[in-house]
Amino acid sequence: MTDAFVMSYFTSASEALHLATSADGVSWTPLNGGAPVLRSEVGAGVIRDPYIARGSDGRFHLLATNGWNSTSIVHAASDDLVEWDAQTLVPVMSTVPFAQNSWAPEFFIDPDTGLHHVVWSSSLHPNSAAWQDAARDSTMDHRIWTASTADFVTWSEPSIFFDPGYTVIDASVIPDGNRFLMVFKDERGDNRTREGYKGLRTVTFDRPGQPFSSPSDLITRQPAEGPTLFRAGGGLMLMFDLFLDGEYAALRGDGAGHWVAVDGFEGAPGRGTVPFSRSPSMNFSDSKEAQLFEPEKPHHSLRRVTDATTQSHERFDPIMKLSAKRLIAMGVAAAIVPLGLTACSSGGSSSSDTLTVVSWKGEGTNVGGMPDINKAFEKAYPNIKLDFKYVDSASYDTYNNPRLAGGNAADVLMLDRAHMLSWSKQGFLADLSSQSWVSRMDPALKPFNQVDGKTYQFNAESVPIGLYANTDLLKQAGIDSVPTTWDGFLTDLKTLKSKNLGGFIVPNKGAWMGEQLSLLLAAQHVKTDWPAQYDAGKATFDPSWTPVVDQIKQLFSTGVVDPQLSLGLDPNVDGIPQFEAGKWAFMVQGSWALGAVTSAAKFPVTMNAFPGGDTAKAFNFVGSGWGINAKAKNKSAAETYINFLTKPSTATIFLKAENAFSTLTDVPSPTSDAFAPISASQKSGDIVPSFAEALNAPDAEVGIQKGIENIFANPTAPASATITMLNSLVKPTALN
Missing domain, CATH: 2.115.10 (Tachylectin-2; Chain A)
Structure with missing residues (x-):
């Protein structure tokens, strides 16, 4: 043998x-x-x-x-x-x-x-x-x-x-x-x-x-x-x-x-x-x-x-x-060697009347209203058999990449800008420029859905990052309203500190929160064309981001934020629970957390633009979207599905579930008392797209996180040291 x-x-x-x-x-x-x-x-x-x-x-x-x-x-x-x-x-x-x-x-x-x-x-x-x-x-x-x-x-x-x-x-x-x-x-x-x-x-x-x-x-x-x-x-x-x-x-x-x-x-x-x-x-x-x-x-x-x-x-x-x-x-x-095993498995390819969709939203804690949306789609189009698959975000690339390479991926794929850039460059996504919903998209967001002028995804949401405020704690300190200027913000933080009340929690363990703070300040100081100029090699982080670094350092030098404490606090494990418990007057967070925070907090909460200058501004994280596989087995049904997602009634289901801004000019954004201030800032044009997302480098966010974390770790180091780090960590990247 x-x-x-x-x-x-x-x-x-x-x-x-x-x-x-x-x-x-x-x-x-x-x-x-x-x-x-x-x-x-x-x-x-x-x-x-x-x-x-x-x-x-x-x-x-x-x-x-x-x-x-x-x-x-x-x-x-x-x-x-x-x-x-x-x-x-x-x-x-x-x-x-x-x-x-x-x-x-x-x-x-x-x-x-x-x-x-x-x-x-x-x-x-x-x-x-x-x-x-x-x-x-x-x-x-x-x-x-x-x-x-x-x-x-x-x-x-x-x-x-x-x-x-x-x-x-x-x-x-x-x-x-x-x-x-x-x-x-x-x-x-x-x-x-x-x-x-x-x-x-x-x-x-x-x-x-x-x-x-x-x-x-x-x-x-x-x-x-x-x-x-x-x-x-x-x-x-x-x-x-x-x-x-x-x-x-x-x-x-x-x-x-x-x-x-x-x-x-x-x-x-x-x-x-x-x-x-x-x-x-x-x-x-x-x-x-x-x-x-x-x-x-x-x-x-x-x-x-x-x-x-x-x-x-x-x-x-x-x-x-x-x-x-x-x-x-x-x-x-x-x-x-001749095992002679029977081929038997679940799953399958799509036939002409079956539409396959893959998404990282739809189950668990990331539902996004998709069960209701899909139920409505099946009712509206009974002739299309919908095969919807949820794949968690951690496994999403592992699941899709080999299928795209093999030509057997789903007809419709959930995307974000990073996936759109990568997959369109490899020829995996269909050009959707001729679709009727393209003309209804917010013009400011079109670049996040396009490569070389061609549209490859319907961006379904725009998620604001802003300043959460505990209005009860502000009243205890004798502060009547949420500040709208940087000087007013610093004054309020000093007042809260003098009364032994928690001011501004900046939990930066993992470096994510420092990045969000820097992007909020960048919304105040950095011109909207800076990402394009940076990727073209015509701009650097100096001088545009120098005020951003200086203001973060000012939070530390004035004693209203403890950088060492911040480095030991996690945004989700420590930041949100402590804010919900009423220990802090302010924190930075995305709108996706607003529903849970308002439910848990025993005090009024509002989400506001960030007071980073003479006015308050914020930025939007350009979130989930949808694209069509270039080798879709059922392209017609795929186009029907995305058109259905852009309908006002359907888009509203998704936006309410995500607590996000609309990306379509004819679909209003959902609102609530807590969301009203940030919504007003959106309407007044005081919210800009994320500068990190606007950069073409796929690891731009990671580079910004590392650079800004340096301020927390070395608060007395000159701003130029952080600027130098940012320039070295974030590589200018042309799409062509």
Whole structure:
């Protein structure tokens, strides 16, 4: 009986368990025609980063990631990789305060105890929303965690397994003589820059809980992740993902820290790295050669899809790998190759009378009125079968990018400006310039929906950011009204402080709030054409933003805001609850929070323009929109759906649910007593679009956040230091 290697993997299209076999660990053949052999029945309904190995009991044990932000992992066991026991969710991080995730679990066995030591990467953060924001900046602070189990039923408490003093993910461990070898990803830096870290290192240790050796130098070029160690050809093999290049690469190791390219891979060593090109023999990583298929409807036909491992898909999302392979070296009889599994799955493609829509609004805490809107659409158009799918924002790119690349994405896609810029540039979005609703859009917002003069989305909302005021607390201090000038604002803050009343809370943990404050001040001082001038290389942050920096510094120098306190407070965990409890007179926040705040507060609340100069102004966050897939199966129905969304009655449902301004000239914005002041500012022209959104650089917001955070961390540093940082962090970006 001939042994073989078996690779467990998933694709972004299916997020299920796939298997492939190899005789040499280099050339791979997918099993089951490339279709999934097992789908998740628990938790988030996905199997990501699947890892399989034999346990102490001789059975195959599957571990997998349960989703982007789950603190549980998936477990299942099998005797033959065909029939599987019931799947279970193991809440490995549920007892750890502020745990946000548990990614890429694997296990190794302690030969002294027979225990399975499961390792995974987790990040701790007191606020989930801020943790999600960190994904855009690659600043999630991960460590490798562990728990042990004898039977995958009873588990020890989780603890940190490996902490080199910086963020790390993707640990893979293998016995190596009398010790263990572990490879991991140094997660510092930015995937997109291909500089600094973001590559693989190794350490060794004798037994679990004993000291690690010093981490090696980087052994791969950057960025690389998803490592898997196994033995083949009498030595160590390391396979890993060069995800921005859409490639998988492999190294052979001698156990003494020396790594060389696997035969068949081309390239020459560079400084601590081994650059590779795609191996002709590694045909699993090319969907066209491997002929991968994905099952669609239960007991129905299969359709061809572009596998998530093609060269282009990883470039869409450099933060979270979309299709990490987990290679497992184990003796498996060649007889398992013809598994003969039945293709059976949920989901399906659209027929001529079916309209497919995907959105990050529609369920949970992000409903946006979509259930009511869709019900009304189905009533108005009974001949169109609506297939509406909600995908949470954290998984949105992972879900859509491979489908867009494969030509099988939904007909209608929810967008924002960043998605519109990216997807239109890649040819994934249809030109909607001829649609009748284009002429009804607010002229000031048209640039946020266009590229090179062509309209690619209907922007459905404009969300104001402004100053929340506790009018009861103001009255206690003898202040009759919300200030409308900067001098008046400072005077009121000093008055509140003199009476031992909370003035202005600026919770800047995570750096988001500092950015919002700077954008509110920029609405007062920065000309509306500045973003275009900046991206054209005709302007910098100096002198336009110097008054912005000076005023933030003035809040600190006058003692009305404590920068160190601000850095320790989270906008959602601390800021909103403290304001709702009546501890502060003012805070900055978006209109999306207004309904919840007014319901929770036992005092009148108003939302106002920000008093940043001689008048009060605010800015709008240009929010969610809708576009049509350039390869829509049902383009006519897609156009009908978006036209329906622009109808005044439909648009009003969405705007009320979002507490947002209308983007259509013939649809009034909803209002309330709390919303009335900011609404009046909108009508008077004192609200401008977000300067951060108007910049073309996709990471402009991150750059502004870092630059403004410097003022909080170094309040006495000259304004020029922050301006210099902003100029270096935000890159001028032309769309052409």
